[in-house]
Amino acid sequence: MIELVSAERCITCDKCIKVCPTNVFDRGEDGIPVLARRDDCQTCFQCEANCPADALYVAPLTRPLSDDSTARDEEHLDRAGLLGSYRRHIGWGRGRTPGALRAVGPSLGPPGSKGTSPPITS
């Protein structure tokens, strides 16, 4: 579930408001997105993938965490390399190589088998 919108990093581009498939955000008075319908967050990480400023953090747990959780501690997340990490892994952002270019997966056959398999499966 979305845990952090960093007012410091946010460039008020409205992108998260636009791309969230479940319409969680509204534009706040100062332009910073607010979590208007947080219960609708489906933990799909799309807002993070699309945030050009690495200003959002989605925790993997689908229920909200407490206020003192490290998932809401921007400094901690930054230090741990978690802010913007999904975007980095899929290679989105200027100067990065699309992760899709390197997406060659393991063989999914029984251990020891040499069968070929799709690079990505569901």
Place this chain on the structure above:
Amino acid sequence: MTGMDLTTDVLVVGGGPAATWAALKAAQDGADVVLADKGYCGTSGATASAGTGVWYVPPEPAAREAAMASREALGGFLADRRWMTRVLDRTYAGMNELAAAGRYPFPTGPDGKQLRNGLQGPEYMRRMRIRVQRAGARILDHSPVTELLTDPSGAVAGARGHRRQAGQPYRIRAGAVVLATGGCAFLSGALGCNVNTGDGALFAAEVGADLSGMEFSNAYGIAPEGTSVTKTAFYSFATFYREDGTVLEGAAAQGGRSVIARALLDEKVYCRLDRAGAAARQAMRLAQPNFFLTFDRLGIDPFTQRFAVTLLAEGTVRGTGGIRLTGDDCSTSVPGLYAAGDAATRELICGGFTGGGSHNAAWAISSGTWAGRGAARHARSLGHRPGTRRLMAAGGAGLRPTGTPGPADGFREVVTAVQGEVLPYEKNYLRHGDRLAASLDVLDSVWEESRASLHARGQDTVRARQAAAMAAHARWMYASALARTETRGMAKRLDHPAQDPQQHHRIVTGGLDQVWTRPEPLTTAPTASTAPAAPLEVAS
């Protein structure tokens, strides 16, 4: 009316792979196209968030034969070779088009050739959005359709909906409508699936279309406990454990998922991906970065540490049931109405089993293409009439209560009641006739009350309609599951564990206030009805 009023040749409802292929192909055929998505076209739906393998098989006779044969037994011999052939052809062309015109950055395999049998979700869907826009189609994001409109003859002639970020209703007159709204995962929280509430099936039923294969609707995906990431492929490297550290015998992602479900009824189940070697571990990270989001953020090393797992319902997203098609152009029994992707039945290519990805992805590309072109052709055949037809609203439950309207947030109670019958493993996964019948009774009364009193205003109209769609979906599922008194494909019955050669047919269902089912004989000659029953489970 207040709000936006548009006229177009083709209206595509949905924003995932099937919707984008439909909009693209209709626009390339010269049609005026509007694509209306509940969320945002490019991030909406299971594929955009999860990524997918694709049933992409080069046109070599031996490879094609193996591809078609590989899933026939699993699907209970309900697939159709003619449809498999045309989907394999169409998917091969579509993926090659995605590489050339769509410039999708496919990885290069050891032989120096591009590997075109898999797609990362965000990359795939952002490119499809661009392709749709470049083809001239108009995209309405955050604009859920709430009901279809028909002309006096009963032909589908448009839709009404709500622009939730603009806070206004809209109406679109259309020559033809493609429903590509996805399957139904009952707001279970499975990855990217909370927009998939079966809306299209409800709209279709309200104008008189029927459904097929709804008994194939009990897919569950594995996820780390408390998370959303239902990506199950890599669990083929897993060993499953009990709380005390002993191995949970018989549990596996493939061929042993019901063992996990049964155990989860009484205890926690743990997992470790301890059968992956160093090379596999590295490849897994590159192939599916989103699989590792949960682990990295929870501080778990899934290869060396045990973690608790859960199973999340994926209903007809990974199931195969959906709107019944009546033509090669993905038309339905209602003039002007087409269906594509997970909203339509996928029995034609995989019978009673998919497991997600692969076939569903191929189906989205193929059925989207055909439905888009078919809808464009239909709209052309109408000439100028689409702009002048008298329109009639088809929506019922959640929009126009037949009795005293209930509370404005009545949808919450309906959602909870439906979830109570379709999410529990002992009801939907481990199916037994007695429990199915008891659940169907509950669901019938949920429907009856909803039909009488469910309603909402503004943005919440969509929520009321989602609740109604989920209730309808659940009833078609369980009515069909009760009608199949055998075990075939994923439709397993504890009280009928064997496959019955007498039931080598499809089950068609429909109806709203009265749900009905009827067997439908296969159109092609049975290929292997005397073969032994399929192995019970395979994962995606």
